[in-house]
Amino acid sequence: DSPDADGVQQPRRPPQRLSLVVAAVRSITWRNLRQRGLRAFILSNQFEIIIGFFIVANTFVLSVQAEFEGVTSAATVYEGRLDGPAAWPWAVLFLFLMDWLFGLIFAAEVVVKVAVLRCRFFCDTWWNWFDFSIVAFWFLDAVKAASLGLNPMVLRLARMARIMRLLRIVRWIKFFDPLHLMVKSIQSSASILVWSLVLLCMLMMVIAMVICQVLQDSIRDDTMDWTARVEIYSRFGSLSRSMVTMFEITLANWAPPCWLLMNKVNEWWGFFFVLYKCTFGFAVVQVITSVFIQQTFKLASRDEEVMIKEKAAATAAYLKCLENLFETLDTSGDGVITWDEFSAVMEDDRIKTW
Numbered sequence: 001d002s003p004d005a006d007g008v009q010q011p012r013r014p015p016q017r018l019s020l021v022v023a024a025v026r027s028i029t030w031r032n033l034r035q036r037g038l039r040a041f042i043l044s045n046q047f048e049i050i051i052g053f054f055i056v057a058n059t060f061v062l063s064v065q066a067e068f069e070g071v072t073s074a075a076t077v078y079e080g081r082l083d084g085p086a087a088w089p090w091a092v093l094f095l096f097l098m099d100w101l102f103g104l105i106f107a108a109e110v111v112v113k114v115a116v117l118r119c120r121f122f123c124d125t126w127w128n129w130f131d132f133s134i135v136a137f138w139f140l141d142a143v144k145a146a147s148l149g150l151n152p153m154v155l156r157l158a159r160m161a162r163i164m165r166l167l168r169i170v171r172w173i174k175f176f177d178p179l180h181l182m183v184k185s186i187q188s189s190a191s192i193l194v195w196s197l198v199l200l201c202m203l204m205m206v207i208a209m210v211i212c213q214v215l216q217d218s219i220r221d222d223t224m225d226w227t228a229r230v231e232i233y234s235r236f237g238s239l240s241r242s243m244v245t246m247f248e249i250t251l252a253n254w255a256p257p258c259w260l261l262m263n264k265v266n267e268w269w270g271f272f273f274v275l276y277k278c279t280f281g282f283a284v285v286q287v288i289t290s291v292f293i294q295q296t297f298k299l300a301s302r303d304e305e306v307m308i309k310e311k312a313a314a315t316a317a318y319l320k321c322l323e324n325l326f327e328t329l330d331t332s333g334d335g336v337i338t339w340d341e342f343s344a345v346m347e348d349d350r351i352k353t354w
Contacts (some may be wrong), residue, residue, distance in 0.1 A: 038112075039117070051106075054106070060098075061095070065095050099142070103138045106135050113128065185296050189292065191290065192291070196288050196291075199288065200250070200285075204243060209239060210241070211236050211246075212236050212237070212238065212316070215236045215237075215261075215265070218232055218265050219237060225264075228264040229285075230297065231264065232261070235260060236257075245257050249277070249281070250285065251285070254277055254281065257273070258270055258273040258274075261273075321354075329341055
C-alpha cells in the first residue's frame with residue numbers, strides 16, 4: 001500500500017494484467033465445469049434412454065415408409081386396380097419431414113459426442129462407430145447417393161439397424177430384466193452354437209452325399225418319367241440341393257421328400273426316412289438342443305450383470321418375506337413385537353415352518 005496526500009494508506013490496485021488472468025481462469029473453470037456436466041450427461045443412462053425413444057419413433061416411421069412403398073409397388077403390379085399412393089396423400093410429405101427430423105437429431109447427437117468426447121468417441125466403444133456409420137448412411141441417402149453407385153434402399157435398411165442400440169438400454173431398466181437375460185443368453189450361446197451347427201452340418205452333409213450318389217442312377221434313367229426325374233433332381237440332384245433337402249427333413253417337414261422317393265423310386269425309402277427321423281431327427285437333434293440350452297444358460301448365469309440382478313432380486317424377495325413376517329407377528333400394529341404376540345403367533349404351524 002502507498003500513502004496518499006493526507007498520509008492515509010491506500011490499497012494497491014491489482015495490475016490490469018492480473019485482472020485479465022483471473023477473469024480468464026474463472027472463464028476456463030466455468031467452461032470446464034459446463035463441459036464436464038455435458039460429458040456426464042452424454043455418458044449417462046438418461047441420455048441413452050432419450051436417444052432410445054427417438055430410435056423407437058424412427059423405427060415406427062420407417063415401418064410406415066415400408067408399408068407405403070409396398071402399397072406403391074402393389075399399384076404397379078395390379079396396373080391401376082389399386083389406389084396406391086393416392087390412398088395416402090399425406091405420406092410423401094410426412095415421410096420427408098420425419099426423415100429429415102430424425103436424421104438431424106441423430107446427426108446432432110454424433111456431432112455433440114465428437115465435440116465433447118473427441119478422440120474418446122472413436123476409441124470408447126464400437127457403438128459410436130456404428131452410430132457414426134448410420135448417420136453417414138443417412139447423409140448419403142439425403143443427398144441422393146444413387147449417383148455414387150449406392151442403393152438408397154440398402155442405406156435405409158442400414159438405418160433400421162440402429163434399433164440394435166436399444167440392447168444397451170435394457171440392462172438399466174428393471175422392467176426389461178427378462179429381456180436382458182435373453183440377450184445375454186444369446187451372446188453366451190455363440191460358441192456352443194458354432195459347434196452345434198458344425199456337428200449338424202457334418203452329419204447331414206454325409207447323409208446328403210450318400211443319398212445324392214444313390215439317386216444318380218434314377219435321375220439318369222431314360223425309362224423313368226421325365227417329370228419324376230426332374231422332381232428327384234430338384235430335391236437330391238446335387239450336393240447343395242441334397243443339403244437343403246436334408247435341412248428340411250431334419251428341422252422342418254420331412255413328409256414331401258419321403259413321399260416323392262417312395263412313389264417315384266422305391267417304397268423302401270419310406271423306411272429309411274422313418275428310421276432317420278427317429279434316430280437323427282429326434283434323438284441327435286434333441287440331445288444337441290439340450291446341451292445347447294444347458295451350456296447357454298450356464299454361461300449366461302456367470303455373467304456379472306446377470307448375477308448382480310439375480311442377487312438383488314433374491315435379496316428384495318427375502319426382505320419382503322421378512323416384512324410380511326414381522327407384520328404378522330405384530331398383531332397390535334404398534335411397531336413393537338412383545339413376547340405374548342410372539343408366543344401367540346408361533347402356535348401357527350405355517351409360521352413355525354417358515
